[in-house]
Structure formats: C-alpha cells, structure tokens
Amino acid sequence: MPVLTAFLHFVAACLMAALANWAGLIAWRRAAGALWTERARLLWPVRFTAGINVFLIPVILNQAHWFLSPETAHWWISDGIASFLGALLGCYPLDREIFPQLNFKNWWHQVIAGWGIRFGIWVALIAACVLMPENFGSKMLLVAGSYLVLHFAIQWGLFLKYLRWVKFLKPAEDRLQQIVNVTAMRMNVTVRATWQLAGPLANAFALPTTHELVFSNRLLEICTDEEISAICAHELAHLQESKAVLAGRLIGSLMFFPLIFITPSIHQFGTIGIFLPYLGMFIIAKSNKWLSHHMEKRADQIALTEQTNEGIYASALEKLYRESQIPAVNVNNRQTHPHLYDRMLAAGITPDYPRPTKPRRLTLFGWLYAILLGAVFAFAVSRSDVANGYAKFNKGDWDGAIADYTKAIESNPNDTDAIMGRGAAKRAKGDLDGAIADYSTVIESKPDNADAYVGRGDVNYSKRDWDDAIADFTKSIEIKPNNADAYTRRGAAKFGKGDWAGAMTDYNKAIALNPDNAYAYDERSYLNYTKGDFNGAMADYNKAIALNPDDDYAIKGRDYLRTKKCYFREAMPGSNKSGTNDGVGGKQF
Numbered sequence: 058m059p060v061l062t063a064f065l066h067f068v069a070a071c072l073m074a075a076l077a078n079w080a081g082l083i084a085w086r087r088a089a090g091a092l093w094t095e096r097a098r099l100l101w102p103v104r105f106t107a108g109i110n111v112f113l114i115p116v117i118l119n120q121a122h123w124f125l126s127p128e129t130a131h132w133w134i135s136d137g138i139a140s141f142l143g144a145l146l147g148c149y150p151l152d153r154e155i156f157p158q159l160n161f162k163n164w165w166h167q168v169i170a171g172w173g174i175r176f177g178i179w180v181a182l183i184a185a186c187v188l189m190p191e192n193f194g195s196k197m198l199l200v201a202g203s204y205l206v207l208h209f210a211i212q213w214g215l216f217l218k219y220l221r222w223v224k225f226l227k228p229a230e231d232r233l234q235q236i237v238n239v240t241a242m243r244m245n246v247t248v249r250a251t252w253q254l255a256g257p258l259a260n261a262f263a264l265p266t267t268h269e270l271v272f273s274n275r276l277l278e279i280c281t282d283e284e285i286s287a288i289c290a291h292e293l294a295h296l297q298e299s300k301a302v303l304a305g306r307l308i309g310s311l312m313f314f315p316l317i318f319i320t321p322s323i324h325q326f327g328t329i330g331i332f333l334p335y336l337g338m339f340i341i342a343k344s345n346k347w348l349s350h351h352m353e354k355r356a357d358q359i360a361l362t363e364q365t366n367e368g369i370y371a372s373a374l375e376k377l378y379r380e381s382q383i384p385a386v387n388v389n390n391r392q393t394h395p396h397l398y399d400r401m402l403a404a405g406i407t408p409d410y411p412r413p414t415k416p417r418r419l420t421l422f423g424w425l426y427a428i429l430l431g432a433v434f435a436f437a438v439s440r441s442d443v444a445n446g447y448a449k450f451n452k453g454d455w456d457g458a459i460a461d462y463t464k465a466i467e468s469n470p471n472d473t474d475a476i477m478g479r480g481a482a483k484r485a486k487g488d489l490d491g492a493i494a495d496y497s498t499v500i501e502s503k504p505d506n507a508d509a510y511v512g513r514g515d516v517n518y519s520k521r522d523w524d525d526a527i528a529d530f531t532k533s534i535e536i537k538p539n540n541a542d543a544y545t546r547r548g549a550a551k552f553g554k555g556d557w558a559g560a561m562t563d564y565n566k567a568i569a570l571n572p573d574n575a576y577a578y579d580e581r582s583y584l585n586y587t588k589g590d591f592n593g594a595m596a597d598y599n600k601a602i603a604l605n606p607d608d609d610y611a612i613k614g615r616d617y618l619r620t621k622k623c624y625f626r627e628a629m630p631g632s633n634k635s636g637t638n639d640g641v642g643g644k645q646f
C-alpha cells in the first residue's frame with residue numbers, strides 16, 4: 058500500500074509539473090525568431106514556476122490525499138518524497154527544450170548535483186523543526202548546535218566537496234588556471250583553488266569563506282580569454298571583501314535558522330509566536346539582499362577598472378545572460394545582481410536594443426497551482442476539527458471525538474460529516490438517544506442521505522428497536538437499492554425480531570449484490586447456526602474467513618462448531634446428508 062500510494066503521487070506530480078511546463082512554454086515557442094532578450098523574458102516565469110512547483114505540487118497532493126482518502130494518508134513522508142521526485146522528472150522535457158544539448162543522463166547528473174545539497178538542507182531544516190523541544194534546555198542547544206554545525210560545514214567547503222563527489226566539479230584546466238593566476242596576481246588576491254563546473258549554464262561564482270572560484274565549462278566555451286579574465290576580476294573582487302562583509306554574508310546565509318524555533322516560539326508566545334521566526338527570516342533575508350546587491354555593484358566597478366579593453370566586461374556579461382537565457386531586465390529591483398541592462402550601462406556600453414520590459418512573475422499554471430494550494434489549505438483548516446474527531450474516534454477516544462465534532466458543528470451547523478461522526482461516537486460511547494438525535498438532524502435536512510438512515514438504523518438496532526431499525530434500513534435501500542450492507546443490516550434486525558425467513562431473504566440478497574461480502578456471510582452463518590443448519594453455518598464461516606482471514610467472529614464460530622463436533626455429526630451415516638437439519642440441531646448446544 059505505501060508503494061502504491063507513493064507511485065500514484067509520483068505519477069500525478071510528474072504529470073502536473075509536465076503540463077504546467079509544457080503550457081508555460083507556448084509563448085516562448087511562438088517567439089522563436091525574436092531577440093534573445095524577448096525570449097529570455099518569456100522564459101523567466103516558466104522556469105520560476107517550474108522551480109516553485111517542485112515544492113508546491115507535493116504539498117498540494119499530500120493535502121488533497123489527506124481529505125479525499127484520510128485512511129490511506131499515513132505515509133505522507135514517502136508520498137511527499139515520491140511527488141517531489143515526480144515533479145523533478147516533470148521538468149525534464151522543459152530543460153530539454155531550453156537546452157537541446159541535454160540528454161537524460163547528463164540532465165539527471167545535473168539534477169543530482171543541483172538538488173542533492175538543497176534536499177539535504179531542507180531535510181536538516183525539517184528535522185530540526187520536528188526535534189526542537191518546547192522549552193529552553195540542553196536539548197534545544199543540541200538541536201540548534203547540530204543544525205549550525207551542518208550549516209557552516211556547507212559554507213566551509215562541504216558544498217564544493219559534494220559537487221566534486223558527484224563528479225559535477227573538477228579542478229581547473231590549464232587555460233582557466235593561467236587566466237586566474239595572471240588576474241589574481243595583478244589584483245593581489247590569494248585564490249585557494251579554482252574549479253570547473255559541468256552543466257549547460259554559463260556562469261561563475263566565488264566562495265569568500267574558502268577563497269575558491271568556480272567557472273562553468275559552458276562559460277569557458279563561449280568566452281574569449283580576455284572576457285574570462287574580466288569575469289574573473291569580478292569574482293576576485295568578492296574575495297577582496299572585508300571581514301565585516303564576510304561576517305554579514307555568513308549571518309545572511311542563516312536566513313532559515315529562525316524557523317527551527319517555531320515550536321518553542323509558539324509555546325512561549327501563543328499564536329503570535331508563529332510569526333516571530335518568520336519575521337526573523339524576513340529581516341535577515343532583506344539585509345542579506347541589501348548587502349549582496351551592494352557587493353555586486355562594487356565587484357562590477359572593480360571588474361571595469363581591471364578590464365584590458367573598453368567594453369570587454371559588458372560583452373562578457375551579455376554572453377553569460379544570453380547563453381543562460383536570463384532576462385536583461387528582471388521582475389523587480391530586489392534581485393542579488395542589478396539588471397544586465399543597467400550593468401551594461403554602468404560599464405559604459407549602451408545595448409543596441411531598447412530597455413526590455415520586465416518579465417511576468419508566474420505563468421498561468423503557476424497561479425493556478427498557487428490558488429489550488431491556498432484552496433487545499435483553507436479546506437484543511439476548515440476540516441481540521443472533523444479530521445481530529447475522526448482520528449480520535451479511530452483511537453477509541455469517544456469523548457475527544459465528540460468534543461472535536463461539536464466544535465466543527467458550532468462553526469458550521471450544517472456540517473453533515475461532523476454531525477454523523479458525532480452520532481457514531483455517541484453510539485460507541487453508549488449515548489444511544491443522543492446518537493439518534495444527531496442522525497435525525499441530518500435526515501431532517503437531507504432526507505435523501507442513505508448513510509444517515511443506515512447510521513440511525515444501527516442505533517435502533519443497538520436499542521433493540523427492531524421495527525424502527527427495519528424502517529430505517531428499508532428507507533436507505535429505497536434511496537440506494539444496491540447497498541449490500543443495508544440489506545445485511547436489515548436482515549440482522551429482522552433476525553432480532555424473530556423473522557428468520559425475512560432475514561434469510563435479505564442476507565441472500567446482500568450476497569447476490571456483493572459475493573465478496575464477509576459481513577453478510579457472518580450474519581447468515583449465525584442465522585444458519587440458530588436454525589440448526591450447521592453445514593450451512595460452516596460453509597458461511599469458511600467463506601467469511603476466506604474473504605477476511607482476520608474475521609474473529611467467524612473463526613470463533615467455526616472453532617465452536619468443530620469442538621462441539623456438530624459439523625461432523627451431520628456427516629455421519631444416518632443423518633440428513635442434504636445439509637439441512639430439520640431445526641432440531643439448535644438444542645444440541
């Protein structure tokens with residue numbers, strides 16, 4: 058079962074992601090002949106949506122699963138991972154269309170490299186949130202400390218180690234090493250190591266913590282040595298940043314750290330405590346953006362003074378943006394880097410095309426899924442009392458279930474599920490009149506609700522009000538003529554009343570409607586046994602156990618028949634071999 062639900066999540070997520078990506082690309086495809094800036098502008102929301110979908114879709118599917126089929130939603134972790142992987146796979150056609158040089162093998166390699174460390178960070182974050190205790194103490198220090206150790210290990214080299222380990226990164230080849238050596242010597246910067254990165258994107262980045270530089274293979278393919286040196290000067294400028302800036306960058310990298318304190322924050326401050334960690338995250342993220350934006354401008358300035366010829370740095374930047382299809386003007390001014398168009402102007406080059414308009418944030422499907430997520434969350438919140446009541450009922454906590462269902466009914470007096478759930482809990486607790494009242498409320502407002510009649514019929518059965526029970530089950534059968542269980546229940550009520558022939562007719566009808574109905578065989582076996590038809594009873598027990606090997610009632614009944622040897626006595630010479638026992642057998646017990 059866990060494998061089946063995980064598989065369904067995987068397939069659904071893959072289809073949802075692939076559909077969103079395919080539809081998102083329509084405008085980009087139509088603009089095949091347009092200028093690269095226009096194509097990049099159209100592509101941006103598609104990629105952004107695809108990146109978000111990898112997280113949105115698993116949450117949507119898990120929430121939808123939870124309210125469509127709560128009894129199969131226990132494996133939310135494996136379901137979530139399966140839909141995460143499905144949504145990733147759904148991005149393959151998109152990446153393939155943007156970068157035709159990709160095949161499945163090197164695409165998968167890129168996914169492992171790009172998502173492995175991110176996935177690890179998310180797992181660490183979720184684990185820290187879950188393990189975090191409510192109160193300050195040694196456990197809190199242990200959880201927070203472990204998270205920080207992992208975080209700083211990633212900042213101090215684990216990230217590049219991982220990329221090397223998955224063979225996505227290798228030491229710089231001679232050409233790059235030479236360019237870096239010359240440029241670094243000229244700028245008087247120490248570089249600990251230089252690396253080459255695989256994948257279709259053309260980019261470069263610096264790691265100020267460990268004084269390392271990374272250039273992608275694609276960048277090296279499309280840029281001249283002069284251009285690589287200009288880009289290199291920008292990255293070296295990041296390595297020249299002061300200790301204070303480095304400290305600021307490290308604090309900025311701890312953006313998600315406040316989130317692990319959600320549990321103690323709620324414990325300490327109540328509902329408002331939910332927002333405090335988010336506020337912390339928001340403040341850190343804002344200041345980090347401000348700092349890195351300033352540092353990018355500074356690095357651009359330094360790269361300009363270091364370029365060997367006028368316009369080299371601007372042309373190198375444009376090549377990188379064009380190759381990776383990043384818009385020349387982005388959705389807003391709050392990106393880490395200034396817009397390419399402005400970076401080129403600052404470099405003294407006016408592009409030979411007008412300033413492009415900014416891209417849209419999300420595609421239509423991106424908005425659709427975001428709205429869907431909001432809807433499933435709103436639904437989940439509105440149904441949480443019913444879900445809690447259901448969970449408590451399954452645990453046998455009748456009073457807890459009644460309290461939760463009552464809360465749900467108070468916020469929505471017409472909540473049929475809540476009223477019927479409370480009726481079932483009251484019946485289980487023994488409050489039969491209370492249960493009748495709840496089911497009657499539903500029947501009054503929804504006279505065609507067959508389940509409500511079945512529910513009230515069960516309570517009447519428990520009260521041994523055979524006529525009322527029979528009336529309720531009959532009503533339910535009128536509404537839903539193919540409901541085998543309603544026939545079985547009515548048969549049991551008729552049996553209670555003493556109408557054996559009527560009971561037999563109903564049981565037979567139930568079995569005709571659904572031959573795999575263990576419940577109907579259970580009930581008929583008891584009637585057969587009572588009538589003294591031990592062969593019939595034994596056949597029904599066997600059938601019920603074959604259908605449901607855990608059927609305690611049938612197992613005990615069969616053992617009883619066997620120990621009393623009634624079944625074998627039936628088969629002895631002289632007895633009635635047809636299997637019916639003229640009604641005298643009942644007295645044998």
Ligand SMILES: [Zn+2]
Pocket residue numbers: 291292295353356
């Ligand atoms: Zn930079």
